[in-house]
Structures are given as structure tokens and as C-alpha cells.
Amino acid sequence: MAAVRAVESGERSAAEFFAEPRPAPRTRRPAAPRPAPAPGGPEAEGPVAVPEGLAGLLAEGGAPAALGARAVRALGEGAEEVLRADPWQLLAVPGVLPEQADGFARALLGPACGPGDERRTGALAVWLLERAALSGHTVLPPSALAEGLGRYAVPDPDGAVGSAVDEGAVLAFEDDAEEDGTGSAGTAGGPGEPEDGGEDGGRPVRLLLGLDRYALAEEGLAEGLARLGSTFVPPGGEEAEGWRRAAAAAPTPSAAELVGAAARSGLVVHTGGEAARAEPAALVAAARSLGLRAYAAAHSEDGRRRLAELLGPPDGAAGDGGDAGPGPAALTVDGLLAGREGPGRDEEGAYALDLLVVLDAPQLDVERAAALVESLPDGARLVLSGDPHLLGAAGPGQVLADLVAARVCPQVVSRTPDPGPVGELVSGIGAGELNRVEAPGREVVIVPVRDAGEAVHRTVQLVCDSVPRAIGVPAEQTQVITPGHGGAAGTRVLNAALKERLNPGPGRFGGFDPGDRVVHSPGPGRTAPGTVVSGDAEGLRLECAGRTVTVPRERVADTVRHGWAITAHQAVGMRWPAAVVVLPGDAAQLLDRAWVYTAFSRGERHLSVVHGVDQALPQAVAQGPARQRTTRLRTLLRAQAAAERSAG
Structure with missing residues (x-):
């Protein structure tokens, strides 16, 4: 604690207290796989029994009984004891x-409850970091964490x-x-208090706070x-010649x-845009032709489908996405x-496997990325591919951006432009220019x-009449994208208007009717479009990408x-034949270049912009890219690379 305060005040150099990051010893065995976040989401966890003591404690504290199951999931079977000792641990419950x-x-x-109680301030600090x-x-x-605590008295x-x-x-x-x-510090609280290197002339450092x-x-x-x-081990001999061919x-x-x-x-x-996805597909096909176990994983089921179309079946073989190897080559990250x-x-x-390509890498949060990498065998190849102009992951981290900035591996920037007027418009947005494009x-x-x-x-007029008539894209293949759920033209209002026109009904299953177009989001960053099939006491049945979800x-x-x-965040990783992007006046402050780029690039053949x-x-397009997130990954990558060079 004295070390932290001394460095923050500038009295001492951090080099006096902190050792250089130590590289992990290299072994020929992969680490035990890290449990990944459950792709099925909370509803896949099954029912949870709430102990009577916990139910009574929640009632005593005036908390709703519905929190019981969530408290058990968040705090474990001893949730009652945890909350009796520290009631503010309730903040750990989603x-x-x-x-x-x-x-x-x-x-x-x-009366023993006060705003400065260390139990309260500690729980608030953890909650702010989770937020x-x-x-x-x-x-x-x-400074950012202290500022956040100050807002809660x-x-x-x-x-x-x-x-x-x-x-x-x-x-x-x-x-x-x-x-x-600035380092990789981002929007939350500035650069992270950089300090000079002290008397030893070392590199400037900053202090950062986080959760284990x-x-x-x-x-x-x-x-x-x-x-x-x-x-x-780089290939040699005949294998190297095969790669050259x-x-x-x-x-x-x-x-x-x-x-x-x-x-x-x-x-x-x-890195590259939508058209550049053909390049990792070509890599997977080439690797499979050389007899390697090569696979590619996309962010969404729609991305997996588009990838499978690019791969195609090999000559003389049937199946999905190149069956020359063991099983389909096109996967989803969550499925893997x-x-x-x-x-x-x-x-x-x-x-x-021998080679894994991860498409849509900007949508990888750091926990899922760690789970993937720790499960790859020694000697395997990993290619992280994606469009750096898109909105980032829904969870913590900026894996692709940090890896690009660290410059610790080969980087290939695609020179393949996205085709057509929509591609030309989107390419300009990525460069900070909103150009007029010819669209005959x-x-x-x-x-x-x-x-x-x-x-x-x-x-409603565009989706139901104009786009089907003029472009030939039916309403069910046209996606509306808007900045937020609320507001006078947010998703709630637009969906109500479109339902009234396309599938009117009483909403007898919790507001939904058979035939309703829906999105299912079992967890942050995971959105699956679907259609309501039916509903009963068991739940709501959806058809999502050919499978039934209850x-x-x-x-x-x-x-x-x-x-x-x-919203554009929900649309990341998916594309439709036509997209209608709605920009109501009350959403102007929500726009930035990444949002516009993501929303405008969701239409394959047509883009309508309802411009207000x-x-x-x-x-929004002209302003610089969104400020980076505050992470440690690029520093860790550089430290690992420096250690490898020193050892070599």
C-alpha cells in the first residue's frame, strides 16, 4: 500500500517496488482449458434451489424474492452467510x-450502516470495475475509480x-x-497517471487497477x-514447397x-473489410489441401453461413465448408x-487442429479469446482476422487492436476493396469521409x-413497400438498424409499428405472437435472429438458424x-440483403464513426438512410476513431516478445 501511494504521489519510482513482468515458462503442453463463458446464457444453467435461510434474509432486507436464484449463482451456496457478513455483496448479483x-x-x-463503511466502498469499487x-x-x-466512488457519496x-x-x-x-x-488508456478517466522513470532513467510507468x-x-x-x-516450427522441404505452391x-x-x-x-x-473475408477462407482451403486440420470460426451463425459459402465443398466432395478435413471447416466461436x-x-x-482462423476478431472479448488460445495445441497456427473499423466486443478488452498495436507478429492488411456503391461509401467512412457515391x-x-x-x-414505408418494389428485397430480408432501444424512433417504437403492419396480433405469449421476428440475446454480445413459433407454460419457442430454442x-x-x-451493436457479425438505418434527431449524440461504419455496412445489396x-x-464520421479501451494486453504482449528476444 505504501508503494502504491508513493508512486501515485510521485515521491518514488515504480521501478523500486515492481518487478518486470515475468514470462511464463515455455512448455510443450497446452495449459488446461479455461472454462469459457456459457454460450447458452443464463437460461441454460437450469433451475437453482434457493435455501430458506437466504429467502428469509432477502425478505428481511426488503429485496425481491426473485433475486434468490441469481444470488446463489453469483455468490455460491453460502450466499446467505456472505450477505449476512457483508450486505453490500448484493452488488455482485447481476x-x-x-x-x-x-x-x-x-x-x-x-444505524451501523454508513457511506464510508469499508465493506460498502470495497463492494462499490468492484462493481465500478465490473461496470x-x-x-x-x-x-x-x-483517479477514474476514485471519481466513480465519489459519485456514490x-x-x-x-x-x-x-x-x-x-x-x-x-x-x-x-x-x-x-x-x-496515453498508452492503451481509453475513455474512462484519462491516461492512467503516467509517471516519469525516476532516477534510474527507466521507462515511464502508470498505475492501473483491476479485478483478478x-x-x-x-x-x-x-x-x-x-x-x-x-x-x-516453420515448415521445410516438401511441406514448405507445398505452401509456396x-x-x-x-x-x-x-x-x-x-x-x-x-x-x-x-x-x-x-485486417480488412467484408470482401477481405475471402482471404482467410482461401487460407483454410489451402491448408486443408495440404492435409492440415484447418478450421475458421465466425462471430455469428450468419457469419458462419457466409464463411461456408466462401469455402464451398471441395472438388468431388459434398458437405459444408470444405469437407476435405475432419468435419465442416466453418464454425462459430461459441460453438467451438x-x-x-x-x-x-x-x-x-x-x-x-493444426490451424484456426478467427474471423470477426474485434468482437472477441478477452475472456473468450483466452479460452480459445489456451485450448490450442503447441505448434498450431492462429490467425486473427477482422475489420478494425467495426464496433468492438460487447465485453472487456480489445484483443485485435492491442495485438495490432503491439506489433509482435506478422500483419497482413487486405488490399481487396468492398464492391459496389455501398462498399465505396463504407470504405470512405472508415477513412473519416462521408462521400457522395454514384448509385445508378x-x-x-x-x-x-x-x-x-x-x-x-x-x-415502415421503406421496409414494407419501397425496398420490395424498387430493389426486389422482401421485408423479411430487410433489417432496420437504429442507435438505441428508447426514444421516439428507437427499436421499441419501430418494432411496434412494423409488427402492426407485418404481423399484427395480441401478443398472447408475453407480448409475442407466432410469426413475430425477434432477436434472442442469451448473453452480452450474443444475438441470434429468429422467429416465434409458439409459447406455453414452459416458455417461448423460437426458430433460430434452423434450430428450435426454448x-x-x-x-x-x-x-x-x-x-x-x-441496434448496430446487435447487428455486428451479421448482414442482410437490405438495411434501413434510422437516424432520428434525438440520437445524434450517440453517433460516432464506428457506429456509422457498422450500421451502414450491414446491407449487402441496398442501404437506405432515414436521415434526421x-x-x-x-x-460523427469526421471525428477521430473511438478512444481506445483501457487494457494491459499490449504491454503484456510486448513484455513477452522482449523476453523471447532476450532468451534467444
């Missing part, structure tokens, strides 16, 4: 806010931060402060990526460059993590509106929404 935890604590503790993770940050600078926020570190609820890390003073959960994920990911690089036969120069990079390295980064898809595991617990076939249409009411009216009644309100209109934000749209 959906509980500080005001509710304070009320629960007051009911149990009476920051929802915005993508794996760590925060001390903590009397001594700086002291509370120190106490949280002292008690071990929050971990302190040193991180290199990069030349621009995300620290372990980032450290495990960095070590796993370094393991892949150190255990990979495969590169020469690649369909484009960028695909040839990617095949060549993957031949020589165990870790490769590939859950063991539903892919090659399965070998006797050592690693995936039985009405591929891009701008529909100006004066207010939200007109925006809703014109959206959502329990108690989970319907939290995980199912009507899906004629969705005036100059806010070009301003």
Missing part, C-alpha cells in the same frame, strides 16, 4: 444497483481506493506509459499467444500474402468453445425526415426482443 444494495444494508444493519468491463475496459486508472474516495487495494478486492498493476502519454478475473484472462492470453509463437495459386495478392505469412508464423493478424462444433479435443485437452441501381438511398414521427412512418418464461423479458429493428440528424452525421 441487475442490482448501488441504491438497492444500500437499502438492503440499511434494513439489515440499521467498466461492460464498456470494454479491463482496468482503470486510480463515499467520503474519502482516494482512501477507499487504497483500502480496496489493501484488502485485495482490487489489484494494482504497473503498465508502461507510452510516448503519447480480467487480469488472469489478459495474462493467460498473452502467455498463450507467446506459446504459439515459441512452439511453432498454395500461395502462388491464391485468388488475390492479399490472399497470397496471408497464405505466405501463415506458412512462416504461428500467429498472424489479418461449447464443444458443439469443430474437431473436438485430443487426449491432452487441446483442440485437435439505387443501391444507396438517403431519405431526409423532419422529426421522429416522420422517421417511423418512412421506415426460452424459459422467466427469461423472456430479459433475453428476447422484437427484431424487425435492432443534419450535420451530426458527417461530424
